[in-house]
Amino acid sequence: MLWAMLYYYLSSGAGSGLVYDIEAPVKQHVKVEATVKQIIAINKEMLKEDAALVKDTEKAKKELAKIHANRLASESDFAEAFAALDDRRALTREKILDGRFKMRGLMTAEEWHSVYAAVSQQD
Amino acid sequence: MQTARKQNLIPAALVSALASCCLALLVAGISGCSSEPAKTGKEQLQANAIDLRDTLRNTIKDAGRLQQMQAIADQNAAEMQLRVEELARLRKEEVRLNANYDASKDEFRQLGDRIQSARKEYRSLVIHTRMALAQLTTDDEWKKITSRDLAIFNN
Numbered sequence: 001m002l003w004a005m006l007y008y009y010l011s012s013g014a015g016s017g018l019v020y021d022i023e024a025p026v027k028q029h030v031k032v033e034a035t036v037k038q039i040i041a042i043n044k045e046m047l048k049e050d051a052a053l054v055k056d057t058e059k060a061k062k063e064l065a066k067i068h069a070n071r072l073a074s075e076s077d078f079a080e081a082f083a084a085l086d087d088r089r090a091l092t093r094e095k096i097l098d099g100r101f102k103m104r105g106l107m108t109a110e111e112w113h114s115v116y117a118a119v120s121q122q123d
Numbered sequence: 124m125q126t127a128r129k130q131n132l133i134p135a136a137l138v139s140a141l142a143s144c145c146l147a148l149l150v151a152g153i154s155g156c157s158s159e160p161a162k163t164g165k166e167q168l169q170a171n172a173i174d175l176r177d178t179l180r181n182t183i184k185d186a187g188r189l190q191q192m193q194a195i196a197d198q199n200a201a202e203m204q205l206r207v208e209e210l211a212r213l214r215k216e217e218v219r220l221n222a223n224y225d226a227s228k229d230e231f232r233q234l235g236d237r238i239q240s241a242r243k244e245y246r247s248l249v250i251h252t253r254m255a256l257a258q259l260t261t262d263d264e265w266k267k268i269t270s271r272d273l274a275i276f277n278n
Contacts, residue, residue, distance in 0.1 A: 017217030071265035
């Protein structure tokens, strides 16, 4: 159905391929305890950002459902609702990317590869 | 969906996939085949297109308008399929890039732009289809079509 098709669009998050809960592999593969704590704190912030976006997307979904139900709604009604969501998604993506590069700065290449190899096994 | 992340290593991509699976199951449930396994994005889109066709056939009594509307829906379904496949490819690319320690921020930004562009093209197609169909319906017909459409998500 039409709404299902739109929902498919809405359900893909800002950092779908970027946000993982990596606490377990970080504890396993990163040697320095203080660094482990820092990485986990950053990772939690990233997860929180992503969760907040999911929540806002749910709100936008309700608003878009109302627009969809109105036969006379215009393309600009949709565009307005989607523009707010696009801005929100872009902001979240930037924050998630910042977090990703902060975590990267705290890990060696070897640690990074071990952590993400563990993630890909679970994916 | 966030509660699904209580275990470690559950990525956002998986959460999205789970959302899609739930959706596919709901759509399948309405079609009377809830015991089928969860659908891929492509299969889900095909199921949606079939469901839309059925709903139109059951709602629009005027043969001429029905034919016009089904032609619009069919015409755009194939194009939507291509966009969904493109989005899935870009997602996989993002996962690979993320796993690369040496990936630069610019690479992520460029890929992000491509994802957003693919997403907007897909969205435009759906909205364009929706507008064209809405124009050909009466208020009562649209109410029937959207109430079935939205009931899936209001549960």
